[in-house]
Amino acid sequence: MSAKRDYYDILGVAKTATAVEIKKAYRSLALKHHPDRVAPDKKEEAEEQFKEISEAYAVLFDEQKRVLYDQYGHVGIDQKYTSEDIFRGGDFSGFENIFGSIFGDMGSDIFGGRGSSGRRSGRGRDLQMAMDVSFEDAARGTTKSIKVPRYEACNTCQGSGAKPGTKRKTCSQCKGKGQVVISSGFFRMAQTCPSCRGEGSSISVFCPSCRGEGRTKKTRKLEVKIPAGVYTGASLRIKGEGEIGVRDSGDLYIELNVLEHAKFIRRDNDIICEIEISMVKAVLGGEVEVSTLDGNVSMKIPAGTQPGKIFRLRGKGVPDLHSYAKGDELVKVKVVIPTSLSMQQRNLLEQFS
Ligand SMILES: [Zn+2]
Ligand SMILES: [Zn+2]
Structure with missing residues (x-):
């Protein structure tokens, strides 16, 4: 894979470009590289370019992602966001006429990706692991200590993702209101601001420990009680030991595999x-x-x-x-x-x- 190009270079805009300039640059590039507007033998190449400019736009238009990109480059973006999350930030409204059928054809590529992280739901994800248990321990019960890696709130920023002591900056798209008005002909409606996702502000400097993730991976030691009578395929549920969420932690599920015995x-x-x-x-x-x-x-x-x-x-x-x-x-x-x-x-x- 060739090295990823700089998002600003891709869109041909300055590092200081405003959101309006970025959107404008994207619009003209999207028109030029639209796969439906090129000769059939150039289609594949155009699709690649189209994806590249769409990604650059999605990141630079989203204030939060733009700050992260300015601070850490592609690594910062790729570590924090799935490809689906990246495109969620772009304001693609108003581009429907340009895209035409492209969302249908390429939608699964551009908007599919690795699937939703579940981080937004408030409840942490459930974790799963497998464990071998001796025949005797399965029959008579035991306590085992296990190591479970999971994400916990970052100590440096207490999970906020912002560098301590720095202030959030007001969203320039919505001027802090969290909503923008979109109009199409005589039709006007308020919509959640795509740049700050309705928050009205965004982090100005990311936490150096977690790169804005708000969490870091830690391995914890847990004592797990294995009750007598467990069998292969039985699953133990350890409440609250899954990944930490905003509101609730997920659960940890341990699937057991009972080993064979020499005599029994x-x-x-x-x-x-x-x-x-x-x-x-x-x-x-x-x-x-x-x-x-x-x-x-x-x-x-x-x-x-x-x-x-x-x-x-x-x-x-x-x-x-x-x-x-x-x-x-x-x-x-x-x-x-x-x-x-x-x-x-x-x-x-x-x-x-
Ligand atoms: Zn942090
Ligand atoms: Zn906003």
Whole structure:
């Protein structure tokens, strides 16, 4: 990509140009480079130029963006605004006759962009993150500390975006009224001033720490309680830990992924495991050690236990996330048939059969 050209150069105006001069310059350039007015083989080039002059106009006509551009150049604009936000500042009213169908054709390019930031709604955006949880922690619950990056109000300017000690300047478009009157033929109506968006004034010098953003990225450490019974796909909502908004903070959503266990398989709230017992124990019965999530327990094997038999250890499973119910541990018995026998063992078995 070639370096971006200076907005003033693009419009051919002086750094001191007034909003009226900027609008005038844009009007004549827009007419000249309108893609519908050039030969078909020049159309693509004209569209590029048209976009370039429209962007320059949108920034320089908007007092706030112009100050930011004067202070930080393209970097300041590109870091703070999406392409959609850039064009929102331009006063394109009165240009409809020039544009003709161009809004239809190029609208998605010029006005689409990366989508709205949601910063204007007053509520901060929700944040999302993913987290792996061990099988045991999911079953028994735990507390984990996590690091969450989010934007917080800039310390230097307290979120205002203006350099401390500097005064806002009155909007030259509306003279501070926040509204402008537009007229088209006999039709006159008041409209929110496009240059200051109705605020009547704008920042004169941007905060050097946040470049007018009013916020900076900070990483916070949070203690997150993971309740017993969570499962893969379960989502924890941590209220107010999303991005900070003007009125309210968004929420933080943590999507959980429960890791597999070497011994246990989970089926809903039950956990399943397999134990091996000797052929003799299966026939005569006895005691076996069985692992559970809370340590080993001793389990009785009745005489005559068949291979594949499942025993149920009540309440040794996973508690239900939404009730007081608790799952069980299901112990599947695998009977090991000996592959080599001593002479004596062989004789005994032959007698038995
Ligand atoms: Zn700041
Ligand atoms: Zn204004």
